[in-house]
Amino acid sequence: MEASEAGFTCAICLDDLPPPPARLPCCGSSSSTIQYCADCVAAVCRNGVGGVGRCPTCRAYFTVDSAGTITQCERQDVCAICRQGRLIVAEHRGHPLCDACHFGRAVPLRYECANCSAVQHIPHPMYRYQRTPHEFGTTSWACHRCGDFTMWRVAQADAARVPAADAPESWGRRDEWLAQVRAQRTAPARGRSPALDFVFVLSFLVSAYYFERYLSALLGISLLFRNELWEAFFLAGVAYERRRRG
Ligand SMILES: [Zn+2]
Ligand SMILES: [Zn+2]
Ligand SMILES: [Zn+2]
Ligand SMILES: [Zn+2]
Numbered sequence: 001m002e003a004s005e006a007g008f009t010c011a012i013c014l015d016d017l018p019p020p021p022a023r024l025p026c027c028g029s030s031s032s033t034i035q036y037c038a039d040c041v042a043a044v045c046r047n048g049v050g051g052v053g054r055c056p057t058c059r060a061y062f063t064v065d066s067a068g069t070i071t072q073c074e075r076q077d078v079c080a081i082c083r084q085g086r087l088i089v090a091e092h093r094g095h096p097l098c099d100a101c102h103f104g105r106a107v108p109l110r111y112e113c114a115n116c117s118a119v120q121h122i123p124h125p126m127y128r129y130q131r132t133p134h135e136f137g138t139t140s141w142a143c144h145r146c147g148d149f150t151m152w153r154v155a156q157a158d159a160a161r162v163p164a165a166d167a168p169e170s171w172g173r174r175d176e177w178l179a180q181v182r183a184q185r186t187a188p189a190r191g192r193s194p195a196l197d198f199v200f201v202l203s204f205l206v207s208a209y210y211f212e213r214y215l216s217a218l219l220g221i222s223l224l225f226r227n228e229l230w231e232a233f234f235l236a237g238v239a240y241e242r243r244r245r246g
Contacts, residue, residue, distance in 0.1 A: 012040035012056065012178055013185060025072035026060035038068055043185040047165060047177075049106045052089050052099075054165050056178065061089045061099060073099075081105070081123075100125055103166055111141075111152040118145035119155050126152045131170050133159045201235070 007018045011034045021035035034057050036044075045053035045064045052073070053062050061073040073089040080095030081104075088096040092105065104124040111122045114136040122141055129137030130153055140149035154162060164177035200222070220236050 008035040010035060010037040010040055012036055012044075012181055022070065024055055024057075024060075024070060025062065026055045027057050032057075039185055040181060041070060042068065043181045044165075047181050047184050049103055049163055049166065050090055052102065056174075061087070100128075103163070107161060107163060109158045109161060110155040111158075112155050113143045113146060114151040114153070115143060115148055116146040116150075118143055120144050122152065125166065127154045127162045128166070128168060130154065130168065133162070133171060 007016055008021045009016050010021070015037065017037050022038045022041040024036065024041065027034075036056070041053070042064050044056070045051050045062070048054060051063060053064065054060065055062060062070055063073065064070050073087060075088045075096070076085060077088045077096045078084065079086050079088065079098035079101050080092065081101040082098060084098065086098035086100075089099045090097045090102040092102075097105065101124070104122070107125075108121055108123060109125075109127070110119050111126050112119050120143070124141065126137055126139070126141060127133070129139040133154065136151040136153045138151065141152055142148070143150045162171075164173040164180055167173040167177075220239065
């Protein structure tokens, strides 16, 4: 591929792009065969729980600020919830949170006890210890009903809520994760400009009162194309009212 010789192919969006690729602090050396573009890296963070992204190559945690600077989460500290010295990926009201407590807090899920089948909420990503979504995990947690430290699996009703980015590799959701990131990246920014909306509405009203209703219809259609459905219906009602009276 001659076109990509000077540039690189992003491993997420698969576009051939001009250099430079995004420099991931974890495995982003320029000689790396797997490269990502800056837009995809930012989308990985938007898709990630609480703005924390994971490197698709090595699963390191990172964040991206508004200037596009990528920072790998490397701080080791005592987590405010589990009280263990661990890698800190986020903060809650100024208190450091480890990755497990961050995910457990941000995505609360219910789990089923292997011993008594009770279902309870566990604020820890217990799905990480499950080889498949249906098998019980390999790490214990206290059951409120049978009182034992037992094994758990995510409740069937909550299985779909396990973030694709954080599901174990053996669950086979990697492609789904990257597809989500691609979709996030290409989704049009639904930016509404209040000034433009005002001009649209004003010109519609003026045309409805003083000019032809065909012009009004044209403006109504352009509003529809901007996905402002309720405004379009409202204005269509105004135009209809004008026509009925006139
Ligand atoms: Zn990309
Ligand atoms: Zn990495
Ligand atoms: Zn913790
Ligand atoms: Zn139990």
